[in-house]
Amino acid sequence: MKRVKDQTYYDLLEVPRGASAEEIRRAYRREKEIFSSNSMAIYSLLVPEELKEVNAAMDEAYRVLTDERLRSEYDRKLEDLGEKVFSGEPVEAPAIQEVHPVREEPAGIPFPNGFRFTGSSLRGIRESMGFDLKQISQKTKINRQNLEWLEQESFENLPALVYIRGFIMEYAKALNLDAHRVVDSYLESYHQWRKARNE
Amino acid sequence: MTASFSVNQGEGRKGGKGRRSIWTIGGGKGGSGKTFIAVNLGICLSRFGEEVVLIDADLGGANIHTFLGLSFPRRTLSDFINKRVEGIRDVVVDTGIPNLGLVVGAQDLLNAANPKEPQKWKLIRHINSLDVDYIILDLGAGNSFNVLDFFLMSENEILVVTPEPTCIENTYRFIKSAFFRKVKRIISHYGVKEIIEMAMDQRNERGIRTPFDIIELAGEIDKSIGLRLEKELENFRPKLIVNQVRTKGDIDIGFSMKSAFLKYFGISMDYLGYIVYDNDVWQSIQKRKPLVLEFPQSRASKCINEITLKLIIDKPFLFNSGG
Numbered sequence: 001m002k003r004v005k006d007q008t009y010y011d012l013l014e015v016p017r018g019a020s021a022e023e024i025r026r027a028y029r030r031e032k033e034i035f036s037s038n039s040m041a042i043y044s045l046l047v048p049e050e051l052k053e054v055n056a057a058m059d060e061a062y063r064v065l066t067d068e069r070l071r072s073e074y075d076r077k078l079e080d081l082g083e084k085v086f087s088g089e090p091v092e093a094p095a096i097q098e099v100h101p102v103r104e105e106p107a108g109i110p111f112p113n114g115f116r117f118t119g120s121s122l123r124g125i126r127e128s129m130g131f132d133l134k135q136i137s138q139k140t141k142i143n144r145q146n147l148e149w150l151e152q153e154s155f156e157n158l159p160a161l162v163y164i165r166g167f168i169m170e171y172a173k174a175l176n177l178d179a180h181r182v183v184d185s186y187l188e189s190y191h192q193w194r195k196a197r198n199e
Numbered sequence: 200m201t202a203s204f205s206v207n208q209g210e211g212r213k214g215g216k217g218r219r220s221i222w223t224i225g226g227g228k229g230g231s232g233k234t235f236i237a238v239n240l241g242i243c244l245s246r247f248g249e250e251v252v253l254i255d256a257d258l259g260g261a262n263i264h265t266f267l268g269l270s271f272p273r274r275t276l277s278d279f280i281n282k283r284v285e286g287i288r289d290v291v292v293d294t295g296i297p298n299l300g301l302v303v304g305a306q307d308l309l310n311a312a313n314p315k316e317p318q319k320w321k322l323i324r325h326i327n328s329l330d331v332d333y334i335i336l337d338l339g340a341g342n343s344f345n346v347l348d349f350f351l352m353s354e355n356e357i358l359v360v361t362p363e364p365t366c367i368e369n370t371y372r373f374i375k376s377a378f379f380r381k382v383k384r385i386i387s388h389y390g391v392k393e394i395i396e397m398a399m400d401q402r403n404e405r406g407i408r409t410p411f412d413i414i415e416l417a418g419e420i421d422k423s424i425g426l427r428l429e430k431e432l433e434n435f436r437p438k439l440i441v442n443q444v445r446t447k448g449d450i451d452i453g454f455s456m457k458s459a460f461l462k463y464f465g466i467s468m469d470y471l472g473y474i475v476y477d478n479d480v481w482q483s484i485q486k487r488k489p490l491v492l493e494f495p496q497s498r499a500s501k502c503i504n505e506i507t508l509k510l511i512i513d514k515p516f517l518f519n520s521g522g
Contacts, residue, residue, distance in 0.1 A: 003411045004462060014458060034455040041455030044368035045463055054462070111512060120248030127246050128504035130496045 004054050008078060009061035017075075021066055028062040117177070117185040119153040125175055126151075140170040147171065155193050164190060221327070221334045221353035222510065225377075227369025229340035231359045232442040233257075235484065236474070236503070237337035238266045239491045243507035245298035249332040252291055256349050257339035258304040267294050267301065268487040275303045279325070280318055287325040296492075300331070319345060323352050342369075342376040351381050355510065356437040357471070360456070362449040367456065374437055374466060378410060382431050391417045391424050409464050432465050440506060441473040449473070471509055474502040 002011070010017055013027040034041055035054050046054070064070045115121075126136060137144045149157045150167055158164050165183055172182035224237045234257070241253045255263040264271055272292040278284045291300040326334060336353070338346050350356055356377070360370045376399065383395045394416050397403040407413060410432050418425025441453040453470040461467050474480075477499035483490040491500045 002465075003409075007462070012462075031458070034459050039455065040362065040364055040367060041452050042459045043364040045371055045459055050463070115512075118248065124243075124247035125508075127495065128243055128507065130501060130504070 004057055007057075009065050009074065012057055012061045013065065015065075019065075024062065024065050028058065031058050111177075111181075115185075116188075117172075117182040118189060119151040119186075122171065122175070122182070122186070123151040125177070129175060131175075136171065136174050139174040140167075142167050142170060153189055153193070155190055161187075161190065219329070219331060219334065220355065221336065222355040222357055223336040223338060223350045223353040224357045224359060225338040225346060225350040225373065226359040226366075227340065227342055227373035228361075228366045231361045231366055232474070233340075233359045234263055234266055234337050235480065235490070236357075236359055236440060236442065237335050238263055238489055239500075239503045240507055240510070241299055241333075241335045242296060242489050242491050243504055244333055244335075244511070245296060247511065248298065250298050250300075251333045251335065252300040252302060252329060252331050253294075254302045254326060254334060254336045255304050256336045258345070259339055261304045263301060263337060264303060265487055266484070267296075267489060269294065269301070272301070272303050276322070280322070287322075287329060291329075319348060323348065327352065342373045344380065347377050347380040350377055351384075357440060358437050358468075359440050359442050360453075361443045362441060362445075362452050367452075370439075370456075371460065374460070374468070375464065377437070378432070378435055378466060379413075381435065382413070382428055385431065386417075386424060386428070388417075388421060388424055390420050394420075411465055436467050436469055438469045438471045438510075440471050443476045444473040445476045472502060472506045474499050474506070 004012070010019070013019075013024060013031055015023055015027045019027070032055070033039065035046075035051060035058065037048075037051060042051070064074050111117075126133075133144050133147050136142075136147055140147075146158065146167060148154075150164070150171065155164075158167075165187065168183050168186050169179045172179040222240070224233050224240075226233055234255075237253060241251050245251045253263055255261040258276075269292075274284065274290045274292060276287075276290060279287050279290050284290060287302065291302050294301050326336070334353075336349060338349055340346075358370055358373065360366050379395050379399050383392055386392055386395070391413075394407065394413055397405060398407040398413055401408075407416065410428070414425050414428045414432065417428055439453055439456065441449065444450055450473050453473060457468045457470050475498045477497055479494040479497035480490055480499050483493045486493060490497065491503055494500055
């Protein structure tokens with residue numbers, strides 16, 4: 001990151017190089033709101049002169065980027081300076097998509113690769129979402145005892161593999177998780193258990 | 200060893216040595232909800248089968264035990280500092296919640312709020328060596344060096360802010376101080392140290408205000424130090440939680456703070472999420488029962504769960520090698 005005066009117009013408005021006119025317009029409005037004199041978010045951060053400076057910079061960025069001719073001239077200038085200009089390749093993730101990522105419900109959580117969906121982590125996720133076993137049982141039509149055994153990984157009490165697979169699939173769906181991934185991960189412990197028992 | 204804290208063996212803990220991750224929770228202002236958040240994050244985390252230790256590092260005003268409905272524990276950090284026990288592990292007490300242990304900073308800890316330097320570093324070293332999956336450190340208010348040093352001991356530095364001008368002001372001040380403290384500890388060049396020190400005084404006569412100013416001046420003295428500082432600035436990524444959110448505008452404050460701070464100070468923050476203003480929170484505190492256990496269905500509980508998941512999803516959960 002550079003000082004405001006050294007940032008490109010794209011950086012200033014937090015848009016990718018290939019941003020559409022609509023994206024730029026939205027970004028400009030957002031930034032102007034952040035840097036308005038009565039915005040709480042910048043309280044104590046900037047002195048009035050700095051605020052004026054940053055607003056003037058935003059206005060200029062907006063003026064240039066929304067004018068096709070000025071924008072292509074500006075892009076060429078950046079290119080001459082060795083800045084990477086949008087070339088159809090994916091640039092850095094557009095900041096604009098970040099405006100409202102916080103959802104009301106913890107749905108569709110992107111668990112990282114390597115996250116292990118074990119009985120106890122499934123229970124953790126379920127409890128985190130505020131579901132009790134009864135609710136999951138109603139949603140999945142799996143009886144509560146089986147759900148409990150699934151969470152405890154109490155394989156000796158559970159029916160055959162094909163049923164366990166089906167149960168976990170339904171359970172994962174009820175929690176709005178990627179069902180196939182959960183099944184694969186969960187069954188790792190099952191296979192370990194089977195192996196240990198056969199030895 | 201006399202530690203009574205034991206993990207619930209029956210739960211099949213994912214015996215992951217070295218998967219320790221530390222979350223430190225700070226912020227400039229008292230009453231923004233740091234302890235409330237530390238406790239509830241800890242509980243959510245423990246429910247994933249992770250072994251968690253909460254450390255009440257609010258050395259002057261420890262009260263995590265109250266949030267958990269426990270009485271003040273018999274063993275505290277002062278037993279460790281005064282060498283009455285062997286290791287910090289011995290002052291981890293049971294919370295009654297599976298997988299969750301607690302360490303309390305003693306009120307008599309050598310004028311509590313101000314441990315001496317060597318003791319502080321010893322404490323930090325030992326906390327670092329605790330062999331559990333997660334350590335959550337709840338810090339006191341303010342931005343004294345002691346608070347900052349504890350804050351900076353993790354890769355997950357979490358700030359709690361409420362949507363009020365006073366709290367926002369303190370938060371900015373806190374992050375700035377933390378960054379200046381961090382680089383001052385790293386840089387040994389006397390002249391550069393002086394510049395950093397000057398920057399810590401808001402009204403310094405040279406008009407040094409932002410990390411950009413420091414980097415520029417340091418670069419003039421020694422180019423490699425300038426580059427080093429630039430790298431540090433890039434790598435410093437505190438995380439932000441907005442607490443007591445009442446309107447959509449309050450939610451957006453997190454995004455706006457992130458954007459403005461990056462633009463003007465070059466420090467990126469991650470906006471972890473927000474917690475709604477919820478009467479259940481007040482009630483749970485009155486009852487001395489943790490929110491996520493007492494009112495698991497409340498809106499605030501859901502917010503905390505979501506934040507916990509986001510934190511887990513960050514790198515620490517991934518790497519077995521860690522540590």
